[in-house]
Amino acid sequence: MRVSSKASDQEPTGALFKAGKIIDILADNNGIGPAEVAVVSGIPRSSAYRILDGLVQVGLVKANQDDTYSLSLSWLDLSDVARSSLTEWPKAYDLLAELTTLTGQTSFLTVISGFETVCVECAQGQSFDALILRPGGTLPFFAGAAGRVCLAYSDEQIQEDYLQQAPFEGYNENSLVTSDALCADIKQIQKRGFAISNEDITIGVASIGVPIFSQSNGRVVGALSTGGFVDAMMPRCEELAGQLKVYVNRLGAGRPLDSLSE
Amino acid sequence: MRRGTRSDPGHSVGTLTKAKAVLDALKQLGPSRISEISAYVHEPASSTYRLLSNLVTLGWVDHGLHRGEYRLGIACVRIGGRIEARLDVQSIARHVFKRQEGSNGSWSLFVRYNVRSVCVQMTFLGQSRLRSPQIGYSLPISLGAPSDVLLAFLDQSRFERLIEHYRYNADMGGLLSTFRERSVQMAEKVTKRGYAYDVDQTVPGALTIAAPIFDHSGHIRAAACYSGLSRTNKALVESGADLCEVNRLRQAARQISQGLGYSFDAREGRLDSESEQ
Numbered sequence: 001m002r003v004s005s006k007a008s009d010q011e012p013t014g015a016l017f018k019a020g021k022i023i024d025i026l027a028d029n030n031g032i033g034p035a036e037v038a039v040v041s042g043i044p045r046s047s048a049y050r051i052l053d054g055l056v057q058v059g060l061v062k063a064n065q066d067d068t069y070s071l072s073l074s075w076l077d078l079s080d081v082a083r084s085s086l087t088e089w090p091k092a093y094d095l096l097a098e099l100t101t102l103t104g105q106t107s108f109l110t111v112i113s114g115f116e117t118v119c120v121e122c123a124q125g126q127s128f129d130a131l132i133l134r135p136g137g138t139l140p141f142f143a144g145a146a147g148r149v150c151l152a153y154s155d156e157q158i159q160e161d162y163l164q165q166a167p168f169e170g171y172n173e174n175s176l177v178t179s180d181a182l183c184a185d186i187k188q189i190q191k192r193g194f195a196i197s198n199e200d201i202t203i204g205v206a207s208i209g210v211p212i213f214s215q216s217n218g219r220v221v222g223a224l225s226t227g228g229f230v231d232a233m234m235p236r237c238e239e240l241a242g243q244l245k246v247y248v249n250r251l252g253a254g255r256p257l258d259s260l261s262e
Numbered sequence: 263m264r265r266g267t268r269s270d271p272g273h274s275v276g277t278l279t280k281a282k283a284v285l286d287a288l289k290q291l292g293p294s295r296i297s298e299i300s301a302y303v304h305e306p307a308s309s310t311y312r313l314l315s316n317l318v319t320l321g322w323v324d325h326g327l328h329r330g331e332y333r334l335g336i337a338c339v340r341i342g343g344r345i346e347a348r349l350d351v352q353s354i355a356r357h358v359f360k361r362q363e364g365s366n367g368s369w370s371l372f373v374r375y376n377v378r379s380v381c382v383q384m385t386f387l388g389q390s391r392l393r394s395p396q397i398g399y400s401l402p403i404s405l406g407a408p409s410d411v412l413l414a415f416l417d418q419s420r421f422e423r424l425i426e427h428y429r430y431n432a433d434m435g436g437l438l439s440t441f442r443e444r445s446v447q448m449a450e451k452v453t454k455r456g457y458a459y460d461v462d463q464t465v466p467g468a469l470t471i472a473a474p475i476f477d478h479s480g481h482i483r484a485a486a487c488y489s490g491l492s493r494t495n496k497a498l499v500e501s502g503a504d505l506c507e508v509n510r511l512r513q514a515a516r517q518i519s520q521g522l523g524y525s526f527d528a529r530e531g532r533l534d535s536e537s538e539q
Contacts, residue, residue, distance in 0.1 A: 013316055015274040016281060020320040027344040054275040058282035071345050073523040076478040079342020081289045082334035087327050113321060113336040120339060136343020 018043050018051045019060075023071065026061060031068040079136055083120050086111070088221075089251045096123035099247045103240060105228035107247075108133055109212075110146040112154075112222055115162050117146045125228060133227070142168045142182055143175055145197040145209030146223040151182065152189035153211040153220035159186065174200040194241040195223075199230055206233035210244040212253035224248050280305065284313055285322060285334065293326040293333040346523075351475065351484050352383045354521035358514050359385040359486075365510060367490020368465075370395050372408035372472070377428045379409040379485070394465045394489065401464065403428055404441070407472035408485040410458035414449035415474045415482035421449065457512060459499045465489040469496060471508055473515035478523025486515040 021041045026032070029040070038048040052069055055061035062072045086092075089109065096107040106125035110117040116138045133139060133146075141151040141162055151159060166179040176182050189195045197207040207227030211220045224244050227233070233240070248254050280303070287302040288294060294302075300310035314332055317323035321337030352371060359369035366388035372379045380400040386393060403409045403424065416424065425442050452458045457473045464470035469491040475484040488511045491499070498505055516526060 013277060015277040016316045016320065019278060019281075020322075023341065027341050030348055050274055051278075054278040057275060058278050060278075060282060071341065073345065073478065075338065075342045075345055076523040077525075078285060078289055078334055078338040079346075080479065081292070082336065082338040082342075085288075085293050085326070085333035087293070111336055111339075113340055116340070118336050118340050118343070120336075134343065134347070136339050136346055138340050138343060 015051065015054070018047060019055060022048065022051055022055065023060065026069060026071045031064055031066075031070050033068050037069070083135065086120055089253060092121050092251060093123065095247055095250055096121055099123065099226070099243060100125045103226055103236075103243055105226045105233065105240070108146060108223075108225045108227065109251075110139070110150075110223050110225065112150050112220070113138070115141050115165075117141070117144075117150050117223060119146075120222075125226075139201070140168065142166075142177060143171060143197070143201050144225075145195040145207040145227070146225045148176070148182075148185060148197065149189055149195035149209040149211050149223050149225075150220055152186045152195065153213075155219070171201045172199070172203060174198065174203075176200060192241075194237075194244065195225075196234075196237055197227075198234065204230055206230040208233065208237055208240045208244060210241060210248055211255075212248055212251065213255045215252065218255065221253075224251070224253075280309075280313055281317060281322075284310065284317060285338075288323065288332065288334045293328070293331045295330050296332070299332065346478070349477075349522050351518065351522060355383050355475075355484070355486065355518050356385060358517045358521070359383075359387075362387055362510060362514060364388070365488070365490075365507070367468075367488055367507075368394060369514070370408075370487045370489065371475075372401075372412065372485045372487060373483070374403065374409075374412040375400075377403045377424065377431060379403060379406065379412050381408075382484075394468075395487075404445070405460075406463040407458040407460040407470045408464060408487050410448055410452050410460070411472040411474050411485040412482060413445065414452035414458070415476075417481075421445075455502055457508060459496075461493050461496055467493070469493050469499065471499060471511050473512045474519075475515050476519045476522070476524040478525075480524065483522060484518075486511060486518060 021043065022037055025037055025040050034049050034052055035045060037052065038045040041048065052061060056063050059074050060072055061069050063069055092109055096109060099107045100123040104125055107123045108119050109121040110119045119133050119135050119137045122135055139147040141147045151162065163179040163182060166177065166182065168177045170177040176185055195209045199206060205227060207225050209223045209225035212222045212224055213219065214221045224247060226240055226244060283303040284299060287299045291298060291302060296307050296311055296314065300307045303310065314323055318325065321335045323332050324335040325331065326333045355371045362369060368384055368386045370381050371383035372381050378400045381395045381397055384395060384397055401409050403413055413421065413424065425445055429441055457471055459469060459471045461469050464487065468489050470487055470489040472485045472487040474482055475486055477483040488507060491507055495505065499508065
């Protein structure tokens with residue numbers, strides 16, 4: 001399930017590799033010109049033009065009237081089908097909705113992709129409008145309960161590879177951005193069994209997250225988390241973490257050893 | 263015939279075309295094995311396998327839950343999420359409304375917030391002196407053309423929950439017992455007709471028509487409204503006559519929906535069959 005930062009030992013063929021880079025650039029920068037794409041990607045300009053035209057021809061990119069390029073809306077359909085193809089956790093939405101009814105807070109199911117977590121399902125609670133995570137939304141490993149709990153339970157090599165990129169650009173003064181801060185956080189999360197995000201992304205918002213595991217190899221593949229206004233969340237950390245662990249087991253995504261011992 | 267090289271422009275487009283075909287296959291078939299995918303895209307299994315390996319490296323495709331299976335990858339979710347986060351119904355609507363040359367009224371956008379419809383965008387065109395509805399103006403969900411549209415196109419379970427929520431929160435007096443039935447009847451009319459109208463409710467003294475705006479998942483996202491028709495048009499609007507203002511509004515709503523990624527091709531049959539009943 002997990003897509004590591006390097007999913008295979010082989011690079012894709014030239015055209016696909018460049019297309020992947022260009023798509024990632026357009027995902028972060030809407031409506032930019034080919035010259036800028038070439039500079040940011042490091043791809044020669046002639047290749048950038050050729051690949052962009054090719055992506056337009058196949059409908060993955062659209063050419064705007066001002067000669068800039070944007071991602072095509074056809075990615076939205078691909079995204080929807082990709083989400084519905086995650087059949088590891090049938091009835092995930094029903095369970096999340098039940099959890100939200102129980103806690104009153106928004107629940108999220110996120111999956112690891114590279115060094116990020118991607119939200120694939122959520123059930124809205126009281127403070128949904130304040131939360132930045134939506135289905136399709138991503139959070140880096142250094143921020144948020146989902147991201148940090150996934151980092152804490154990842155293999156040591158993955159942690160090391162990730163922390164080599166520190167310091168990160170934080171969301172605010174509460175974000176943990178240095179390697180030392182994140183190492184200490186990892187130890188704390190492993191000891192506690194869950195992560196607490198206390199306004200490290202959005203001021204006024206807190207979240208609690210627990211890991212979910214692949215049942216085939218026991219590795220962390222994502223997180224189940226709940227988020228809301230900090231005053232409502234912080235006094236209930238232990239209680240909410242307990243609820244999350246119950247629902248992880250109901251999803252069938254507890255650590256294989258833990259679920260056997262129950 | 264000279265075989266294309268990897269630096270050949272035609273080779274790049276060919277590779278991307280095949281990659282897109284595989285993505286479309288997985289979109290259509292769901293999680294599938296190589297044999298199913300290669301049959302769908304009419305390519306040999308060996309080249310399909312090579313392509314799938316490359317797409318897995320990109321993250322556009324992932325290995326499926328079952329051995330030998332492939333499915334659309336998490337990177338697609340991430341990319342779709344980035345696009346969706348940028349889609350702004352207000353700016354799309356503003357752009358579409360400004361293009362309504364020749365019309366002579368006010369164009370507005372309403373969204374639902376709890377049990378009210380709220381105006382979040384208004385553009386006035388032509389010689390009209392009408393400056394209603396103002397941004398921030400709101401109606402209860404039981405009143406006005408925008409409310410009728412925002413309620414009528416909700417899925418069944420959300421419709422029922424909203425009706426219940428509204429009934430127990432609003433001081434409805436003698437209307438309480440009949441509210442649900444009236445809402446269901448109105449929703450049937452609006453979904454069949456494809457738009458709603460009111461006189462004197464959204465804008466005093468004027469007839470307002472409203473049409474639905476959908477997001478890429480087909481969920482009702484907002485209501486596009488046009489205010490400025492004379493009340494004398496009420497009978498024509500009620501009968502579903504071919505009024506140019508109604509057609510123009512519905513077309514504008516479609517354009518805004520398409521801007522949000524809604525595809526009318528796949529759903530045209532459903533919408534057309536409802537309007538023919």
